[in-house]
Amino acid sequence: MAELAAAVQRVLPSVRADLERLVRIPSVSVADFDQSHVRASAEAVATLFREAGAADVQILSVPGGAPAVVATYPAPEGAPTALLYAHHDVQPPGPDELWESPAFEPTERDGRLYARGAADDKAGIAAHLAALRAYDGKPPVGVTIFVEGEEEIGSPTLGQFLAAYRDRLASDMMVLADSGNWAIGQPALTVSLRGLVDCYVNVRVLEKGVHSGMFGGAVPDALTALCRLVATLHDEEGHVAIPGFGPAMDSELDIPEDRLRAEAGMLDGVGLIGSGRLTSRVWNQPALSVLAIDAPPTKKASNTLLASARAKLSLRVPPGSDAKAAYEALVKHLHENAPWGVQVTVDPGEIGQPYAIDATGPRYDAARQAFADAWGVEPVNMGIGGSVPFLAEFADQFPEAALLVTGVEDPASGAHGPNESLHLGEFAKVCLAETLLLDKLSRL
Incomplete structure (x- = not known):
């Protein structure tokens, strides 16, 4: 272990420099942004692994898909193969004024590296790079690098990609570096993730907007009807009122309420919703949110009964449930609870299945030992309330x-938000753990 730890320390400065170069590329995969940056990001990633000794590096895609990087390091005789996954696309930065330093200019403050993609997920790419550099491009097992370019828009063509390039990607263990750890100093294996159902609910009442004074009191307006409809999605305690979900999985961990409130930035006096362990509520129970409503801004509103209104809903589907069945149940609920006979239509959005992992067996034992060696403490099993449809x-x-399922994030990383950051000390441990894992896999 000491020799590998020294090798990782030796390569960390160059890996950090390359991570910063990747972060400076604004590879936002959302269609409204310049997609040439996503291509430039893929090319930069391909160059890094080519220089790190990969026998073959290609930028691949399927029709309609974003560029992905696949690099291969052939397995020594009799050795298994590990696939190391990450993604090089990032979320939009959001308003500039919310960032303490420019979103695409990596900046270190108090041991953390701040930038969009610094944690999610270009540090995942960098961790893979560190492990391969530590072995001077000759790992003790076969390695396939797969760096996707469309994870932040739901990996819409991933299924096609995996089917098209299945033979290139097949492996004995897949290290999917797009999650995080339980706390700074406490590594974790992610063993459950919720699924995701997005949809758009449309309420129509009138052929056109009409005068609120002339018709109000007899004729409903669409926005009030929409508000009443979305209010039926939860009971008084905040439980999701859509039927059909099974009992929640249990967890060995729980979150103290003060930690959850601090991490979420909850205001004083605002109560929590739901019931049961907090880890159960955010990992293993359904959650339904109203993400947006199309409505006139207050400064431009007139005294008019709105003819139509539209909202975007997001349903997190717990492990053990089916996302497509959950979507059908949500649509049925919306139609059955429409107030005053208003017309309701529902347009589907993204759908991703939940997943639970049976993390037992010799390969998982090797991973747990690698984590324990890198951190000095045993890893715990944790869930993720968010969704990773590609799993x-x-x-x-x-x-x-x-x-x-592992990764570089910690509770303070703030992925997807302003001032996203990477804890550099934890990042070094992630790099060491992955390097040790490849060695342990070679000994199975």
Whole structure:
């Protein structure tokens, strides 16, 4: 272990410099942004692994998909192969004024590196790079690098990609570096993730807007009807009122309420919703949110009964449930609870399945030991309340592979928000853990 730890320390400065170069590329995969940056990001990633000794590096895609990087390091005789996954696309930065330093200019403050993508997920790419550099490009097992370019828009063509390039990607263990750890100093294996259902609910009342004084009191307006409709999605305690979800999985961990409130930035006096362990509520129970409503801004509003209104809903689907069935149940609820006979239509959005991992067996034992050696403490099992739809895609295509979901984030990383950051001390441990894992896999 000491020799590998020294090798990781030796390569960390160059890896940090390359991470900063990747972060400076604004590779936002949302269609409204310049997609030439996503291509430039893929090319930069390909160059890094080519220089790190990969036998073959290609930028690949399927029709309609974003560029992905696939790099291969052939397995020594009799050794297994590990696939190391990350993604090079990032979320939009959001308003500039919310960032303490420019979103795409990496800046270190108090041991953290701040920038969009510094944690999610260009540090995942950098961790893979560190492990391969530590072995001077000759890892003790076969390695396939797969760096996707459309994770932040829901990996819409990933299933096609995995099917098209299945033979290139097949491996014994897949290290999916797009999650995080339980706390600074406490590593974790992610063993459950909620699924996701997005949809748009449309309420129509009138052929056109009419005078609120002339008709109000007899004729409903669409926005009030929409508000009444979305209010039926939860009971008085805040539980999701959509039927059909099974009992929540249990967890060995729980979150103290003060930690949850601090991490979420909850205001004093605002109560929590739901019931049960907090980890159960945010990992293993359904959650339904109104993300947006199309309505006139207050400064431009007139005394008019609105003819129509539209909202975007997001339903997090717990492990053990089916996302498509959850969507159908949500649509049925919206139609059955429409007030005053208003017309309701629902347009589907993104759908991603939840997933739970049976993290047992020798390959997972090797991962736990690698984490324990890197951190000095045993890893814990944790869930993720968010959704990583690609996990079910990998499981469907590669049912024999062990899926290890890990990553570089910690509770303060703020992925997707302003001032996203990477804890540099934890990042070094992630790099060491992955390097040790490859060694342990070679000894199975």
